[in-house]
Amino acid sequence: xxxxxxxxxxxxxxxxxxxxxxxxxxxxxxxxxxxxxxxxxxxxxxxxxxxxxxxxxxxxxxxxxxxxxxxxxxxxxxxxxxxxxxxxxxxxxxxxxxxxxxxxxxxxxxxxxxxxxxxxxxxxxxxxxxxxxxxxxxxxxxxxxxxxxxxxxxxxxxxxxxxxxxxxxxxxxxxxxxxxxxxxxxxxxxxxxxxxxxxxxxxxxxxxxxxxxxxxxxxxxxxxxxxxxxxxxxxxx
Amino acid sequence: xxxxxxxxxxxxxxxxxxxxxxxxxxxxxxxxxxxxxxxxxxxxxxxxxxxxxxxxxxxxxxxxxxxxxxxxxxxxxxxxxxxxxxxxxxxxxxxxxxxxxxxxxxxxxxxxxxxxxxxxxxxxxxxxxxxxxxxxxxxxxxxxxx
Numbered sequence: 001x002x003x004x005x006x007x008x009x010x011x012x013x014x015x016x017x018x019x020x021x022x023x024x025x026x027x028x029x030x031x032x033x034x035x036x037x038x039x040x041x042x043x044x045x046x047x048x049x050x051x052x053x054x055x056x057x058x059x060x061x062x063x064x065x066x067x068x069x070x071x072x073x074x075x076x077x078x079x080x081x082x083x084x085x086x087x088x089x090x091x092x093x094x095x096x097x098x099x100x101x102x103x104x105x106x107x108x109x110x111x112x113x114x115x116x117x118x119x120x121x122x123x124x125x126x127x128x129x130x131x132x133x134x135x136x137x138x139x140x141x142x143x144x145x146x147x148x149x150x151x152x153x154x155x156x157x158x159x160x161x162x163x164x165x166x167x168x169x170x171x172x173x174x175x176x177x178x179x180x181x182x183x184x185x186x187x188x189x190x191x192x193x194x195x196x197x198x199x200x201x202x203x204x205x206x207x208x209x210x211x212x213x214x215x216x217x218x219x220x221x222x223x224x225x226x227x228x229x230x231x232x233x234x235x236x237x
Numbered sequence: 238x239x240x241x242x243x244x245x246x247x248x249x250x251x252x253x254x255x256x257x258x259x260x261x262x263x264x265x266x267x268x269x270x271x272x273x274x275x276x277x278x279x280x281x282x283x284x285x286x287x288x289x290x291x292x293x294x295x296x297x298x299x300x301x302x303x304x305x306x307x308x309x310x311x312x313x314x315x316x317x318x319x320x321x322x323x324x325x326x327x328x329x330x331x332x333x334x335x336x337x338x339x340x341x342x343x344x345x346x347x348x349x350x351x352x353x354x355x356x357x358x359x360x361x362x363x364x365x366x367x368x369x370x371x372x373x374x375x376x377x378x379x380x381x382x383x
Contacts, residue, residue, distance in 0.1 A: 185349070187341050190300040194338030203354050207361025210335050211328070211369075217307075218327035227308045228300075233335040236354040 008048050011037045015055050019093065022180035022237040023059050024200035031059055047076050051086045058090035061178060066090050081107065085122075092128050093179050095172030097165040100129045111138060127195065128182040130165040130232075133158045146186040150193055154229040160222075164232045167216040168197065171209055177201045180237045193230050198237035206236040246272035246363060253356055262356040263343040269356075269363040270340035273333055274299065276367045277306070280329070283377045284309075284318075303337065306330025317380040325373050332366040 015034060018026055034056045042049025054069035070087035077083045088103035104126065111118070118126070123139035126132070136143050136151060150156075172179065181198040199206060213234060249268035252261050281302055307330025311320045318326070339359040343351055 183349075185338070185342055185346055187345070190297055192300065192334075192338075192341075194341060196338065196342075203357030204361050206354075206358045207365060210358065210362045211332060211365040214328040214331035214335065215324075217331045218324040222308075224308055227330075228304050231331070231334045231338060233338040235339075235358050 007037070007041055008045060008052075011041055011052055015052065015059075018059065019055075019089070019180065022198070022200055023061065023093070023178045024237065026059060031056065034059065047073055047080065047083065050076065051083055054090055055086055058093050058178075061094065061176060063094050063096065063173075066094065079110075085125075088129075089125060092125060095169050095177070095179055097129045097169045101131065101162075101165075104129065104131065104134070108134065108138060124182055127184055128179060128197065130161045130195075131158050132156075132161060132184075132193070132195075144186065146188045147184065147193065149188065150186050150191050150229065154191055154225060156193075156225050156229050160226040161230055163220050163222055164217065164226070164230065167220060168213060168232055168234075171212050171216060172199065175201070175205070175209060175212075177205075177209070183235075191229055194233055195231070196233045196235050198235050201234075201236050203236040206234050210234045242272045242275035242278075242367070245269075245275065246360075246367060249360055249363070253353075253360055256353070256356075259351055262353055263351055266343040266351075266356045266359040267340050269360045270336050273336055273363045273366045273370070276370050277302065277329070277333065279374050280306075280326070280370050280377075283374060283381070284326070299337065303330050303333045307334060317377060322373060322376065325369060329366060329369055329373070332362060332369070336362050336366065 011034070014037075018030070018034065035053075038049060038052035038056045041052050050069050050073035054066050054073060057066035057069055070083070070090060073080070073083040074087060084103055084107045088100045088107065091097075091103065092100040118138045120139075120142055123135050123142040126135035126139065132147075133151065133156075136148065177199040179197050179199055183196040183198070185194050185196075186192070187194065199209065201209060210233065213232070245268045249265040249272060252265040252268070256262050256265065284305070306326050309318075309323050309326040309330065311323045311327075313323065336359055339355060339362075342349055342355065343359075
């Protein structure tokens with residue numbers, strides 16, 4: 001006999017599915033439904049309710065509200081993996097990569113002694129915030145051999161990749177688009193890593209945002225290694 | 238008979254408009270990249286004259302030219318490439334690299350999903366890069382002529 005899922009797991013499964021579909025594919029009605037269920041969860045499980053409200057607020061593209069709810073969850077459960085992970089995921093989705101990266105460090109601290117323990121979701125999350133070498137360390141089983149070869153030969157650090165995400169962050173926040181997926185391809189011949197961020201935009205808007213990103217990058221003093229080996233591309237989700 | 242970068246760009250738009258198959262989308266994306274690549278030939282030649290940096294004809298010529306643009310020095314001590322123009326050249330390099338990423342996926346990652354969005358973003362990006370390249374070439378040519 002199938003076991004009835006709890007309100008919490010049902011809601012988080014649906015939220016994860018909605019995040020994977022992309023915020024722009026959700027109707028106002030669906031988001032309202034998530035909000036109603038998150039409020040119901042808040043009455044029976046405060047911490048999980050805070051986390052759910054933070055995630056729903058990120059679906060609504062409300063940065064301040066999302067931070068407020070996630071901070072409440074963190075205050076109640078400062079070391080909770082779920083509280084930190086979902087906070088970081090919401091921030092990454094809203095393009096606040098620097099906040100997401102700081103949260104990730106808290107997340108990875110307990111895993112220092114046992115690398116390669118994060119899931120595929122954790123792997124994608126690290127990539128989406130530009131922490132490719134961290135993803136390699138903690139999720140080596142999800143990494144392809146060509147990527148490892150390029151990273152090894154280029155000796156490209158996450159710190160050298162960070163400025164690309166800082167430039168991307170300002171564009172994503174200004175244009176009010178959200179990030180839903182990340183894709184990574186490696187050109188072994190040219191030793192290039194192409195990381196694609198999928199944003200909630202039309203292809204035309206994504207094309208314009210790509211040019212904005214290129215212009216923002218042109219003003220930065222990027223390391224020659226990063227210019228040679230790494231780029232972020234934008235695409236419409 | 239010869240063709241121009243514009244023919245390649247128009248071709249990619251026409252395949253995209255008529256596309257029904259993924260292979261057509263991939264072909265359109267590839268043509269869009271080559272339109273930008275050939276459009277940048279003139280800029281590359283102009284920059285050989287201005288900065289003394291020539292792209293070689295060895296393997297990896299594409300990435301070499303792109304990196305030359307993306308890492309163009311902001312202060313070349315040459316009047317015709319002001320820091321502002323140097324930033325434009327860098328932006329062209331970054332843009333070409335982004336479009337090359339889409340093209341690499343289209344031509345080499347046959348097992349990856351390649352959607353109409355992937356293709357359309359490439360075409361839009363190519364359009365913007367071509368505009369910027371022709372604009373900067375025209376400025377550099379004007380300075381050279383004066």
